[in-house]
Amino acid sequence: MDASILPSYVTVTHPTKKGGFRMPLSADANIESAVEYEACSNDLFVCSYPKCGSTWLHNIVWRLLHDGDGLPGHIRDHIPFLDFDGEEAIVNMKSQKGMKIIKTHFPYSWVPKHAEAKYIFIVREPKDVIVSLYYHVKGFAGYNWSEGRFDALVDAFVEGRCDCMDYFEMVDEWLREGTREYLHIIVYEEMIDHPENEIRRLAEFLNVNLSTKQQTIVSDITKNTSLAKMKEEDKKWYKTARTTPFIRKGIVGDWKNHMTSEQAIRIDKRTRQLIDNYPTILKTWNFLINYDR
Known part of the structure; x- marks a missing residue:
């Protein structure tokens, strides 16, 4: 593939990290x-591959930890983006009391570890990830890809040449650790279908006692973190200038409006391997792919 038709990336390596x-x-x-940040006991790392719903999840987690109240300002003032902002942003973050929420797209092996810290990983079916990523990279000047082609991004994604690292390898690395007590796995499509159930599961993981909260806190959080609501505050979720909205559709199945059947099958073949390896976690995806062994 001609590299000139891909978004502009820099690949970072570190002597203590794999790949x-x-x-x-x-x-x-x-x-x-x-990379050298030393995790603390009250750190909460919210982790994902890009465009898997992490900003939505940050909004939900913040409200769970703050009695349903929303972020008092821009998200990056209160939830630092470790990969881009570095250690200093965490040290200087405005919200220091209680659990510190930290965003990252690092693979499991790169994320700072602490025995008492907590970790959440959200995963989304890859065909919709590609569509969302397509509009994302076109909208940010840093990628130098405003005229990029969708088919080129599909090829790069399947070959593991897009953001972070190979999506399928990254998801496999995280899900392999899924039984650890300090790690909570969320499937995006299940959050879409059953938001209140997933919020209650999150609360249990975060040791938030919902019985002591107002009766409507879960339904209030669901309502106030809806994608429609977040679109109304779009500029709250990003800092770098962009030409497309940060919050777009967030629906399940938008790939059908963009992909050929051949492209979908290429992706589904790799997705099937993940489902076979993690059938309980990814059971919802059986209804979202067309490739069967």
């Missing part, structure tokens, strides 16, 4: 500080 980590060009200024 490389791919970021938008010129976005790696704080990456060494990020």
